[in-house]
Amino acid sequence: MTRPISVQLYTVRQALADGRDAVLRRIAESGYRAVEPFDPTTDPKGFRQVVDDLGLSVSSTHASALLRMEPAEVFDAAATLGTDLVIVPAGIAQEEFTTRDGLARAADLLNGLAEQAAGHGMRIGYHNHWWELEPRVDGRHALEALADLLAPEVFLQIDTYWAAVGGADVPALLGRLGERVLTLHVKDGPVVKGEPHTAVGQGIMPVPAILAAAPGAWRVVELDECAGDVFAALADSHAYLTSLESS
Template identity: 25%
Template sequence: MNRRNFIYSSGLLTASAAMANAMAATAAAPTLPGGMGIQLYMVRNDVERDTPGTLKQLGKLGYKQLESYGSDKGIFWGMKNTEFKKLAADNGLKLVSTHHNPMGTAEFEQMAAQAAEIGMKYIICPWLGPQKSIETFKHFADDFNQRGAICKKHGLRYGYHPHDYPYKPVDGQLPINVLLANTDPALVYYQMDVYYTVTEGQDPYAYLKKYNGRFKLMHMRDVLKVRLPAGSKEESSCDLGEGIVNYPKLIRAGIAEGMHYFFVEGERYYKETPMQSAQKNAAYLKKMRLV
């Protein structure tokens, strides 16, 4: 990852030095639509080892929505779609979206049908990878439109989750802008990963406002005030409320611009387990009056 200095913006980042100021800033925070969500990749070792037990723990922590991914056991963790839906519901949870692995049209259509059958809302491409030509991203946009049409046919929506590379110039253009410009707004939506947007020096508020209604989902993790040195094996992320992002303000802006789903996601565990991190993030959202 490019670890150049952050671009600070008074509307985006906050030092939050005093707890009193932080509480005052969040007093008017909105309720998360549908409750707080979590991306299961965050607790992947737990859910792979004990899916029922992990969902039970997440439900007890107060999570309401789940986002799955293309695990070795599939997006339904070795169960039928209806079985996973019941397991989630028994713990107060609902599977609303999933990331998917690369797959052909027939396999994708089958997954879309299964997702629609249990009331899921989104299927999301999580990775394209850096490319040498901006034309490649235009071809990706065409593929997104086709998959978006398949999802729409089944009553779903298709989305894309940018990492860091779409915010790095290719042939003088930002791939994220090219993807947004070349995908049909009625077929393709986006999942903002706040961590990558901020660490790549971009302004999430500007993207939310300019592309009103396109960013429907958010991945939430915070950014360390002092980043790790270049070449570090860990990313410069931390639990919500421990970094520089004013999440209550950003969530308000997201909701105002049509964002519906908010998923906790974490990657950096040096003092805690992923489940402990999930617990800390849930506690933060509750304390900040977001749930």
């Protein structure tokens, strides 16, 4: 994997409320060379200036704002940040992933956004939680059935932890989805809903097998909740993933 390990900034959302620039500096000091924002529309010019100064790149961005704002504004913000990968992380009702009709509606939404994104030189992705994996549609995880309905340019960001919580064999899932997966959320913990996450490498997720199943996907570390110091956990995660890449 040649691209730098990224970190989803939702991990440090509480610290960000007290000062963005200091948080980004701490992330860079932990060894990260890329970040994934969760709201591209908040001061994109200022954000870009800080990450450039710190030697960071923007791997991709989450953008739930796509479902509540004019998409063109979101795509312009993403361009300012320096990424062309814009990801819908939530906002589609969980019930839509329980029937074929619901999946068709979800696919129509994502495919429509992808058409608009293409006009801005962008690609649309979808980020899963547990509820896209737990339901079965035609004998498969709902997310897999959804993938069949998506336009070729729509990619998936597989949250490996939530896929496991939803009952998936994650390496096998990644193998079936293949090149549809452009990025991974790499996280670790007890694989139990409601329990805090650990640094990557300190839980029960089969991280080496997961990474081997999607060798070309961009790795993005995320800890939704962390029992200890989140910056220490991020540093430990980066060290562990770097050790795997060098082994």
